[in-house]
Each structure stands twice: as structure tokens, then as C-alpha cells.
Amino acid sequence: MRVTWGGPSDSLRDIYEHRGELEYDEPGVLPDPRLSRKFERMTALVAETLPAESLLDAGCGDGRFLAGLARLSDRPTHLVGIDISQRILDTARRWAERDGFDVELVRANMEKLPFADASFDRVLSVQAIEHLLDPQAGIGELARVLRPGGKLILSTDSSHNLVSRTINAPRAALVGILRLRGRRLRVHFPHFQFDPDELVRMVEAAGLRVEHRETFAFHVDGLSTPVVARLAAAADRALSPHSVGDIVAVVASKGYADERT
Ligand SMILES: C[S@@+](CC[C@H](N)C(=O)[O-])C[C@H]1O[C@@H](n2cnc3c(N)ncnc32)[C@H](O)[C@@H]1O
Numbered sequence: 001m002r003v004t005w006g007g008p009s010d011s012l013r014d015i016y017e018h019r020g021e022l023e024y025d026e027p028g029v030l031p032d033p034r035l036s037r038k039f040e041r042m043t044a045l046v047a048e049t050l051p052a053e054s055l056l057d058a059g060c061g062d063g064r065f066l067a068g069l070a071r072l073s074d075r076p077t078h079l080v081g082i083d084i085s086q087r088i089l090d091t092a093r094r095w096a097e098r099d100g101f102d103v104e105l106v107r108a109n110m111e112k113l114p115f116a117d118a119s120f121d122r123v124l125s126v127q128a129i130e131h132l133l134d135p136q137a138g139i140g141e142l143a144r145v146l147r148p149g150g151k152l153i154l155s156t157d158s159s160h161n162l163v164s165r166t167i168n169a170p171r172a173a174l175v176g177i178l179r180l181r182g183r184r185l186r187v188h189f190p191h192f193q194f195d196p197d198e199l200v201r202m203v204e205a206a207g208l209r210v211e212h213r214e215t216f217a218f219h220v221d222g223l224s225t226p227v228v229a230r231l232a233a234a235a236d237r238a239l240s241p242h243s244v245g246d247i248v249a250v251v252a253s254k255g256y257a258d259e260r261t
Helices: 006-025 039-047 065-069 086-099 136-144 164-176 196-207 226-239
Strands: 054-058 078-083 104-107 120-128 146-157 208-217 247-253
Touching: 006 086, 039 065, 039 120, 039 196, 039 208, 039 226, 039 247, 054 136, 065 078, 065 086, 065 120, 065 196, 086 104, 120 136, 136 146, 136 196, 136 208, 146 196, 196 208, 196 247
Parallel strands: 054 078, 054 120, 078 104, 120 146
Antiparallel strands: 146 247, 208 247
């Protein structure tokens, strides 16, 4: 596979190599959907669109979503993951080898994907576009490599995360007063939030039709124990559907040329 570079986020490659070394050095265990609403909802949103022949996971990280999808009975036969970090892809490769599934892993910047137009039936991207210096270019590339009739399943951070913001407000105020913000971050990289309406506009600007959107996930800063995660997931599930979660997800489809004219 010929690697093509050329997007503004190329300049962040070394930062993500470093992040891979610090945070994604070993394959992990599959997240428990009872504790991770992100894993539960994103896997379910993809599963609802199956069967499909091919799926690209863009910004696949350590490959946990690919590993989850590989376990589905009607999994796509051709799984491909891309990430900007070779180090992180090495971990994804070891995860796939350990679980015994086939996946093609390619180092690339989402802002300029090394695939021909209309290469994939499904494109998944979980929590990656918020790290791009040009997220509209990234979404444009996800849409370009999608086949007509195909679907994009995309999630990112929502700026309407009112529940978590309210729960965490006292702690956030204290962190601000004591000037501790960012102290625990070992690597600094861009991290934006998206207004859900704006995200829909960006996906539509890339030529796709948004069929579904939802928000999910609450969190408590500094308390990432399984008990807290289970309670937060249960509260989110009980309140769902709502528009105030930490994560906004959309499912969008690509029409055929004669539909778009
Ligand atoms: C928050 S992680 C999410 C990983 C995975 N999708 C998940 O949800 O477990 C973001 C991932 O996007 C990758 N990434 C950041 N910028 C990228 C870019 N411009 N092109 C491709 N991947 C990128 C990072 O290396 C990282 O693995």
C-alpha cells in the first residue's frame, strides 16, 4: 500500500508516535459494553448496517473496534484500519494476531486517505476527527472512499455535554483555581468538540445524507472505577435518547450519482 501524505495533520505524526508509545503499547482487552457506552453504541450502530463486504475503521487506534466487529457473525469480510501512528498500528496488528482475525492496517492521515474513490461499503470513525487540524477535510475523505449506497458511522466529542459538565463543574473550578489544568496529560495534541448541528452540516457538506444522530456517555472526572462507569452507563441508558451526552454519533449514507443530481 502506497502511503500518501499531504494534510495539515501530517505535522502531528511524531506526537502520535509518542502517544502510541505511552498509551497504546500493548493490546488491551475488549471493552465491556455494560461499562463503555461508546463501545456498546458504536458497535451496535455498525451492526445495524450489516451485512457488508468491506469496512474501513479510520483512526482505528489499538484496533479494539475492529476486534469487536470481527466477532460478529455477519462481520465484513474485508476489514481495514488506518491510523496516523505506526506504533499504534503495531499494537492493533498484535491484537488481531492474538484474536486470530484478518485485517489490513495502513499508516495514513485521515485528511488524505491512500484509497481510491468508492473503496468501502462501510466507513467507521470513532473519536478521531476531533484530533484533526482540518476535520472537514477528514470527513470529506471518509465520504470519498465510501461506495454509493454505503454508510458512514462517525462519532466525536460533543460540545453539548451538559450532564458531564454539570457533574464535573466543582472539580473543574478547583483545577482552574489551582492551575492544574493539563498537568496530568503526558502528550499534548489537538482536541476539539463539535456542536451536533455543526457536525451534521459538515457531514452533509461532504455529500452524505445524515439518517440518524444520537448522543451518549457521561463521565466523572478523576473517578474511572468500574462501579462509577457502570452507574454512568446505566444513567445514560435510562435517559436515552437524549442530546446531552459526551459523544455525538451520526450514521450517514452516500447516494448514487443519479440521486445526487
Ligand atoms: C482517541 S483515539 C481513538 C481510537 C479508536 N478509534 C477508539 O475509539 O478506540 C484517536 C486515534 O486517532 C488517531 N489519529 C489522530 N489524528 C489522526 C489523523 N490525522 N489521521 C489518522 N489517525 C489519526 C490517533 O493516533 C488515535 O489512535
